Amino acid sequence: MEPQGSQEISRRAFLKILSATGAGLLLEITLGGCRETDTPYPTSDSRRTLTPGETPEATSEVTSEALLNENSFAPNIYLEINSKGEVTVTAFRSEMGQGVRTAIAMILAEELDAPWEAVRVIRQAQADPDYGDQVTGGSASVAESFAGLRYAGAGARRILVNAAAKTWDVEPDQCTTQPGQVIHPDGATRLGYGDIVAANRNLEAPPGLRADLKDESTFFLLGTNKGHWDAETIVTGKAIYGLDVRLPGMLFAVLARCPVFGGKLVSFDATQALQVPGVKHLEPVRQAVAVVAENSWAALRGREMLQVTWDEGKNAGLNSGVIREGLGKGFPDPANAKSGTLAGIYDIPFEAHNTMEPMNCTAHLHDEICEVWAPTQNPQAVQTAVAGAIGLPSSSVIINVTLLGGGFGRRLQTDYAVEAALVSQAIGAPVQVFWTRQDDIQHDFYHPMSRHYASVELDAIKLLRINSQESHDIPTGPWRSVGNFPAAYVHECFVDEIAHALGRDPVEIRLELNDQRSQAVIKLAAEKSGWGEPLPPGWGRGIAYHATFGVTPVAMVAEVEVPESGLVRVHRVVCAVDCGTVVNPGNVEAQMQGGIAFGLTAALKARITLSNGRVEQANFDDCPILLMGEMPEVEVYFVDSDRSPSGIGEMGVPPIAPAVANAVFAATGKRIRQIPILSLVE
């Protein structure tokens, strides 16, 4: 029986001697244990991108090898240490602003016991079976990898301790560490990790070597604010998103797509498009036409001059109002609810993702290999989809994951990548297929429209029932917090209706309806918001509670003003969160702020409508995003917990819309059962 917080480093791991780089023996630890492999250890982050400002000439490889000198030690596939004690981390989840690259590095450095300043490079794993399925979604990255990363860091620390102990001829168990150094039993003599690596002796793990996790009370990194690793490259304009990839000889393309979903390409006339300077090719790609040019603007102008005939097909008449009326057939009329029963129908519209970086992908098919540079949340799915589309084995498709300018679930799809691979195949050159904002809004995988019938007997309120129907008449897909968004809106608005019908306080009724862990966040949010204290006229407070995916309880109290103009103004949101052990508290706060902004856009401003089969919105003027002046003050309070981290990326979205709707009711007496709440004035 293994002691708690400890894991044997199995001898079954394949010990691989690296080449003339002179690194020591390599022990591979993967999440969940060790395994055998004979694939070469990836030592460089080789992506062929150009340094901004340089003109494309020969291939230039950007690697992290510049940081690693001759002697480096890679105890597992997540980290390497060089002879200066500098650490390179490999991140295996996609960064879309949720801070996952930083979190992975923090967890490893904590258990390795290396100073944060020693972490010098975070490289991004390609789609690589060594790292398992790298899909980044469900707010699950840290939750799922927390324990395994801790063992990876602890195992590496143990090997370094062991090597130092052998050098000193002492027992490893009598040595300790402090960040970056192993300390001799005498308490004074030390060896830096870099020196241990440089000495390059005794770095193999003998059988039975145990890796012990730190006691959480001794954490020096986890629980502190480390910001976002990529912030410096972001604020200097050096960060590379998908749209920023530049390759020698790369062309740029946009696709003309049928404005009606599922429509088919009948014919196109390329004559005028080809006359636009810089336009090089026009290629049919599935049911679209690719306009390929020397630069993005020429591609856009070429597309403007393209003449295309579409067969719009069976969706040509789609209308979102008609879709909405078709939902909920069979729902009773709430007006007929018998006495003692409360009922209501709620409506949620289609929603767009609107990542600030529109969809795009760069692909180069050559020599029976397809290299792809994708801002994607789903590297393995992209790899499989591209391989299938172009007819290569998956192992011949290399996925380089760039930074993502927002994900929100849209980049779990593979469409933008398959397009790029097919265009590269058609033209025999590297190509970046990019989407305009209009393309992005009109060819999304939308959050589905839904209609919900909520009902309850007022003398049995725990038996509240919600029946829901969704429309997938247009392409739909995961959208930040997914089904939690409508579920929370309906449930939490309806609980508020119940409270009002019974003359009860909305906080107090929620304490009755929820379990102890949920009660903790409800009480904390209520307390910190000053629930019950007077507000100016025209103002109201509303509360909502939701545990997204059932794992992270969050309660929010919104303070809202509804002036004579009827335009809802959210002044302040108080959040209480129980996300378990907090890795990077400033980042949790940021994710709550971000989830609130995301949810408020849907609650107050934007939705997707269709008419004549076409999405009616086209850019940020008719599909707006929350503005700075509309952002409320946000306070975030944590419930102390030593549970494992449970996830935060999506958790700030579901509670905000119902909290605001409930606050609007408190301010005006008007109950809002659909979003967006555009105006309270008819």
Next chain:
Amino acid sequence: MGAYNLTVNGQVFSVEADGKMPLLWVLRDLLNLTGTKYSCGEGLCGACTVHLNGEAVRSCTVPVSQAEGKSVITIEGLGLDELHPLQVAWLDEMVTQCGYCQPGQIMTAAALLAAKPHPTDDEIDVALAGSLCRCGTYLRIRAAIHHAAQEA
């Protein structure tokens, strides 16, 4: 098509382009300065903001012919030898999430501070009203602008 001499971040470039080609695409595709971002193409979001003779402009709506003879500063040129105080403040306040809109936010903020060294919250909201952020970093952007203003 014509030849245009542009001064970008203090360096002179000669580009051959259609005079109507937006400065955004000249920067990103002809000069490989990809720090300035494309997001809406219609001047609605601010991601493409650069300084043209010191004024914050939406480069997606500025034809390259209008940039000739003027000084263009992009995010890459804001802090050449050392970080601009706004860039330092952005790091101190831990503003960035996905970061895609941030170059445009910083360039807009830099123009604001050049005109109003100590802006109020309302003045910040107005100046950055057209700088959209889907990740919702607005509170920290405002804090970073105040931070940089105080350090000045």
